[in-house]
Amino acid sequence: MENDKIKQAYAELELNENASKEEVEKKYDLLLRRARTRQQSSGxxxxxxxxxxxxxxxxxIIQEQDTAQSKEAFNEQAYGKYKGMAGTAEKVDHFFSYYKFHLLGVIVLIAAIIYGINTYVDNKREQAELAKLPPSALAVSFFGEFFGADGSSPVGGGMDLKPIEExxxxxxxxWKRTTVHITYIPGDPKSGQDMALLQKSLIDLISNKDDVYILDRPNFEKLARDNTLIDLGAHTGKLGITAEDSRAVLFPTTEDPTEKMFGVDVSNSPLIKSLGVAGRTYIAAIRSDSKKLDNSLQLIQAAVSDTSAP
Structure with missing residues (x-):
């Protein structure tokens, strides 16, 4: 019955059953034009x-037969080797082909879950290890265009901070123990990665809450302007430096145009240089909400005492 249907289809196109695809297309196009010409004739x-x-x-009908034959030939080539299991192999292959994007999404989801679990476990392990250590006497942040004196980058955890803490x-x-962070901020951001580092610096500023900040000039001005730093003018006795000293760094805030001593230039301090962090300018300042003011002042005083005025 099916063969008769196909024979009739070829006969309708005035072709024999052995006609090639090219012959079918040419004849179909010819007969199509003739039929449309008759359509346009009123009679x-x-x-x-x-x-x-x-x-x-x-x-x-001919196209459907051709598609079926092509599919059969493909299946024979792809699944014929499975012999009696060819049908099952084809179904499995079709399943994975159809659902590959869904499966990929599931795999990504599972990977994300595993990553989240591992991160959680690592954080818990890190917290457990930190709990065994004495409390940090001071948290110091190098905040600006700073990197390792050996050329190592602080981006992505590529710089070991333990030697600095030691x-x-x-x-x-x-003090027994200190904590050190380095937040690299490009001085002239241009790329998308640079913009991402700027965004990360804001997150670090909020989450780390360090006590002493060692800043380059641009970031010192930003933090001083926003009232993020304390006025060191009230602690000149402990620091051994006055606001008139050339190492005192004065700057106004957005709320008060009067310049105040928010930082101390310790760029020439052997203590600061010995920590192995490279940069152009080092301005020491104290975060306004620091809970360890005495230790913060002690660190800056030590840096001042071994620094000659520039």
Whole structure:
């Protein structure tokens, strides 16, 4: 029955069953043009419509047969090796082909869950290890265009900060432990990565809440202007420096045009240079909400005492 249907379709197109695809296309195009010409003739319009429908129906049957044969040939090549399991292999392959994007999404979701669990476990482990240590006597942040003196980058955890913390403890043994952060901020942001680093600096500023900040000039001005730093003018006795000293860094805030001593230039301090952090300018300042003011003042005083006025 199916063969008779196909024979009739070829006959409708005035072709034999062995006709090539190219012959089918050419004949179909020719008969199509003839039928449309009859449609445009007022006396043969209805006859032309009937012929057009028969031609299209025959062409569809031949195309469906051709598609079925191509699929059969492909399946034979792809799944014939599975012999009796060919049908099952084809279904499995179709399943993965159809659902590959869904499966990919599930895989990504599972990976994200695993990453989240591992991060949580690592954080818990880190917190447990920190709980065994003495409390941090001081948190110091290098905030600006700073990087390792050996060329190492602080971006992405590429710089080991433990040696810096150990050097501070060695200089102030009564502290037992210190915490150091480095937030790299590009001086002339241009790329998307630079903008991401600027956004990260804001997050670090909010989340880390360090006590002493070692800043380059642009970031010192930003923090001083926003009232993020304390006025060191009230602590000149402990610092051993006055506002008139050339190392005192004065700056106004957005609320008060009067310049105040928000920082101390410690760029020439052997103590600061010994920490192994490279930069152009080092301005020491104290965060306005620091809970460790005495230790903060002690660090800056030590940096001042071994620094000659520029």
């Amino acid at each position: 043969s319009a209805q006859e032309g419509q009937v012929i057009l429908e028969r031609i299209n129906a025959a062409y569809r 050097k501070l403890v060695k200089r102030f043994p009564e």
